[in-house]
Amino acid sequence: MCQLLGLNANTPTDIAFSFTGLAERATEHKDGFGIAFFEGPGLRCFVDDRSARDSPVAEMVKRFPVRSEHIVAHIRKATQGRVALQNTHPFVRELWGRYWVFAHNGDLKGFCPKLHAAFRPVGETDSERAFCWLMQELAKNHARLPDVPALTDTLRELAAPIAKHGSFNFLMSHGDALWAHASTSLHWLVREHPFGAARLQDADVTVDFAQHTTPSDRVALIATEPLTRDEPWQAIAPGELIAFAQGRPL
Amino acid sequence: MCQLLGLNANTPTDIAFSFTGLAERATEHKDGFGIAFFEGPGLRCFVDDRSARDSPVAEMVKRFPVRSEHIVAHIRKATQGRVALQNTHPFVRELWGRYWVFAHNGDLKGFCPKLHAAFRPVGETDSERAFCWLMQELAKNHARLPDVPALTDTLRELAAPIAKHGSFNFLMSHGDALWAHASTSLHWLVREHPFGAARLQDADVTVDFAQHTTPSDRVALIATEPLTRDEPWQAIAPGELIAFAQGRPL
Numbered sequence: 001m002c003q004l005l006g007l008n009a010n011t012p013t014d015i016a017f018s019f020t021g022l023a024e025r026a027t028e029h030k031d032g033f034g035i036a037f038f039e040g041p042g043l044r045c046f047v048d049d050r051s052a053r054d055s056p057v058a059e060m061v062k063r064f065p066v067r068s069e070h071i072v073a074h075i076r077k078a079t080q081g082r083v084a085l086q087n088t089h090p091f092v093r094e095l096w097g098r099y100w101v102f103a104h105n106g107d108l109k110g111f112c113p114k115l116h117a118a119f120r121p122v123g124e125t126d127s128e129r130a131f132c133w134l135m136q137e138l139a140k141n142h143a144r145l146p147d148v149p150a151l152t153d154t155l156r157e158l159a160a161p162i163a164k165h166g167s168f169n170f171l172m173s174h175g176d177a178l179w180a181h182a183s184t185s186l187h188w189l190v191r192e193h194p195f196g197a198a199r200l201q202d203a204d205v206t207v208d209f210a211q212h213t214t215p216s217d218r219v220a221l222i223a224t225e226p227l228t229r230d231e232p233w234q235a236i237a238p239g240e241l242i243a244f245a246q247g248r249p250l
Numbered sequence: 251m252c253q254l255l256g257l258n259a260n261t262p263t264d265i266a267f268s269f270t271g272l273a274e275r276a277t278e279h280k281d282g283f284g285i286a287f288f289e290g291p292g293l294r295c296f297v298d299d300r301s302a303r304d305s306p307v308a309e310m311v312k313r314f315p316v317r318s319e320h321i322v323a324h325i326r327k328a329t330q331g332r333v334a335l336q337n338t339h340p341f342v343r344e345l346w347g348r349y350w351v352f353a354h355n356g357d358l359k360g361f362c363p364k365l366h367a368a369f370r371p372v373g374e375t376d377s378e379r380a381f382c383w384l385m386q387e388l389a390k391n392h393a394r395l396p397d398v399p400a401l402t403d404t405l406r407e408l409a410a411p412i413a414k415h416g417s418f419n420f421l422m423s424h425g426d427a428l429w430a431h432a433s434t435s436l437h438w439l440v441r442e443h444p445f446g447a448a449r450l451q452d453a454d455v456t457v458d459f460a461q462h463t464t465p466s467d468r469v470a471l472i473a474t475e476p477l478t479r480d481e482p483w484q485a486i487a488p489g490e491l492i493a494f495a496q497g498r499p500l
Contacts, residue, residue, distance in 0.1 A: 039299075041372050042335025047294060056314040064306040085292025094343060097370035118368030118389075120347035122291050139368075
């Protein structure tokens with residue numbers, strides 16, 4: 001299985017601390033990694049088919065403090081599709097003049113939907129197939145970009161039939177909101193004033209967020225497993241889809 | 251105006267030497283840069299809205315020897331669209347289950363085609379608009395991915411009406427071939443056995459390619475202006491479109 005990490009904030013925020021924790025888990029999840037940062041509607045998406053522990057791209061991500069309100073990261077342990085760049089999450093497509101990113105943790109069996117429209121997989125994963133179908137069906141359901149509550153309703157309807165095929169934990173964003181759907185394991189946390197210190201689960205690193213924030217900052221983090229030891233992470237229930245915007249669940 | 255750099259090779263090749271020369275030109279062309287590398291159908295695309303001279307992403311590209319058979323790079327001097335990530339070339343879309351990348355040097359006046367299909371610009375540039383129209387019309391002209399000669403014929407027909415709107419030098423690739431269209435300035439060169447040494451126009455750097463190649467290697471380079479002083483660069487004629495594959499023009 002893979003590991004997901006998402007960030008949604010009310011102000012551009014860097015993810016270096018959390019990404020460092022995620023990258024520590026890349027000993028087991030060694031089949032590539034990717035991270036996508038929105039800056040307004042613009043997008044940076046870094047992918048590598050090497051492990052996040054020794055990839056020069058991951059090294060740059062840890063040192064280069066990209067600040068963003070919407071971040072989706074993934075480290076991969078291949079279940080379907082070989083280790084190759086085209087099978088590395090997050091996947092990106094354009095719809096309604098916006099970029100959409102998608103990363104999946106899980107394994108879908110026998111999900112081979114009709115892809116008759118403008119979205120086709122480039123690689124061989126069940127994940128990219130699911131994303132292409134979500135994009136196709138979103139495009140069918142709405143003539144133009146709907147607001148976040150309407151998108152949330154549609155995504156909730158679309159996720160359910162896919163989830164019947166196996167485990168379908170995913171993160172998705174178009175730069176205005178970040179959606180998290182749980183099937184087996186996904187946890188979230190809001191950091192806000194008064195900020196304290198937190199210690200990574202997987203590395204001997206502690207950050208005192210009070211030193212790096214202003215009282216109005218608010219950040220939601222979503223991860224496969226809690227990334228820190230001393231914060232109140234909550235599990236997302238199986239089948240639940242949560243939309244995050246402005247650093248909190250809607 | 252911007253600067254383009256393309257590479258097409260018959261074996262995965264790194265572009266560090268040529269990219270170093272291009273980045274030197276980023277004093278004037280300071281409004282962002284981007285570089286896309288195909289690895290089979292997979293794609294890495296690095297973009298930054300900072301200058302290639304001081305971007306940490308550019309620094310990583312210079313040091314991390316990504317080897318690829320198809321590379322498209324661009325440094326930007328903004329003419330249309332503000333300095334922002336969504337206006338940074340190369341642009342990427344998916345069609346027929348393949349990624350397509352596009353970078354443009356020039357300025358199109360009054361090119362506002364009907365974009366009624368699945369490809370919409372995210373940013374505000376004439377360049378991304380032209381790319382979306384090319385993708386839309388390619389999709390209309392062919393039901394599935396055609397071979398490179400057929401794509402070349404279609405692209406030649408489609409480029410002509412766009413080029414009437416101004417200067418339209420572009421590079422485009424889908425990982426099987428690289429197309430170069432000239433309108434005002436684009437030059438190309440093939441490096442093959444016997445390899446010699448070359449000195450960058452813009453920096454005091456010399457490489458002896460004989461030390462880094464095997465006799466069967468062949469590399470085509472395409473650039474707005476010749477990048478080296480002592481090699482036989484050829485100009486592409488205005489209105490001409492050349493398809494490169496296996497390190498040479500078809």
